[in-house]
Amino acid sequence: MNMLEVSGLTKHYPINAGILRREVGRVRAAEDVNFTISKGETLALVGESGCGKTTVARCILRALKPTSGSIRFSPADGEMVDLAPLSKRQLRPLRRHIQLIFQDPYASLNPRMMVGDIIAEPLLVNGVASAERHRRVLELLDLVGLPAAARTRFPHAFSGGQRQRIGIARALALNPRVIVADEPVSALDVSVQAQIINLLLDLQEQLGLSTLFVAHDLGVVRHVSDRVAVMYVGRIVEVAPTVALYATPRHPYTQALMSAVPKADPLMRDTAAAPIGEVADPANPPPGCAFNPRCPFAIDRCRTERPVLRDVGAGQLAACHRAEELTLAGVG
Amino acid sequence: MADNSLPLVSVRNLAVEFTQHGGGPVRALDSVSLDLRPGRVLGVVGESGCGKSVTARAMLRILDRNGSIKNGQILLDPGTPQQTDITALPGEGNRMREIRGGRIGLIFQEPMAALSMQYTVGNQLMEAIRVHNDPGKAVARQRVIKLLNDVGIPRPETRIDTYPFQLSGGLRQRVGIALALAADPDVLIADEPTTALDVTTQAQILALLRRLQVDKKIALMLITHDMGVIAQMADDVAVMYLGRVVEFAPVNEVFAAPRHPYTQALLRSVPNLRAPPHSRLATIGGAVPQPNARPKGCPFHPRCPDMMPGRCDTTAPAPVPPGQAGASCFKVEDAALVEGVAA
Ligand SMILES: Nc1ncnc2c1ncn2[C@@H]1O[C@H](COP(=O)(O)OP(=O)(O)OP(=O)(O)O)[C@@H](O)[C@H]1O
Ligand code: SF4
């Protein structure tokens, strides 16, 4: 059963210039993005900075209004509603179902509120009675591995990892059906990151959460996701079950991304050349396949015709003209 | 260690404190010893706040105003007639200015920290060349073009006249590297030079650093929190925790047989690209303590699975002897004793 069905999702930001603020161009932050997330599934959205991951996440949270496309969401089993065209007022009763875990555990908590009140805030807003709020806060603290005494303390008394736990507790307060986690561990040290990844894995299992996990770190993604969607300059270029994507990438960009990760093994010093050039400007993407100027396999067709995302076998989708004929290296 | 050449820089028992408003002094470095050798890469790794940047800044005498060196030496050209103790020089004196940039170059995490927005790339690089050894404007310009070419900037003849804000993050970091190399230092400190970059750009910058370091036989101190970067780049590794070097060893030893419980835990907690789906990571309990709440005894003892009560929580284990592979840990000391008896 699908919890989320995103189709044709497109978001353009206008570039305005001059005193009349005329539109002179458009940043094509997300172009025709399609994916689904089923109940209990974690889909990771990966890519380098500016590829459009956060734009997609913010559209799903409806913190942004998409330029076009639909975001069909299931508020109750058997029901589907398209969030894309809804007004603020229409969205209000639905917001509780889709919650965000932030990247920055420092900036996302109000320093003047006690932790108990921070976690209870969404309950209060949704009219949960005081005694029930109190009970739920204790339950949530326990769920994320914080002591009950944390309730009456302020965020500054907590380390980065503990603050991220507070953020997770708040996100879970209303039993959401979908969690959007935008780089939830990238601001943390590795030892603390490991604790939070394990917590997220436990919660996924216990609560059967459906998660969109936005990240740039392929190591973290390997541990938490069931499937991975790779974005490049606003478009999804490959989607595959996690194990398959790492073992047999089908898009040259996926391969480049994986080979660029520095392996924590000095006996495996990378001999593979680093991918050339830099990520294209989404305001001015190259014609054809946006990866063509950096792709070692590019042919003339890649410079003129945009490849479509299609099934290239074994449940893997890739948007590369040569996906069927290339054998790319994975990490096994 | 295979390499017995004299170090270019030896840091010995360095201690740094910061004063803070309404509180006692904070000890950021407790006792740090390191050697930087020509043609070798020393990787310095540790979690946030362990003192990596403070070590780098102390070596260049650019600590924040509330910080001061409390103990130890930073020896440039140790064991030679030119030996200089950087800690004994006036921080703003001529000699220190010469050393900064001229002998020891610095690459920052955020290249913008080193670059001004108001001057062209070329002007800033020419300035850096001419401060140390002025060859005249025309020659300096030619050198800048060569420098930009060396760091892999395409079309250096035109890029020389652009402003830093007109460049992408990757190109800016290349300019940052060119700036650090402008006066041809033989020691380079790179403080998280790729942390702000995307992974494909990081791979390019690391390859560039490696090439320059080998070509120019530079002694490179590469600071990072990423064990992957260490594995790919370092010859020797210093693992830091709460202002101390807790382990020092050649890179292969650190990964194959880490000695210190902290190094062991750190390596186990790194996500693995080959991990089975949904597999849990090994964790280290708790978090790094605040520097003003340094634990008594071994600084790692509150988080250490091998902690020996009555010992680890009362006295600090001895620092790693400079230049030797080892760990600052009672358990490691005990194991060495047992081995010594058996031998
Ligand atoms: N100006 C300052 N005033 C007070 N304390 C400081 C100052 N600068 C650094 N410190 C403290 O010194 C300690 C070491 O900091 P340092 O910046 O060297 O850590 P780091 O290892 O570089 O961390 P990161 O990985 O976050 O860059 C920290 O506890 C830090 O809070
Ligand atoms: S000295 Fe004791 S507490 Fe410190 S790392 Fe070694 S065993 Fe652990």
Ligand SMILES: [Mg+2]
């Ligand atoms: Mg630092």
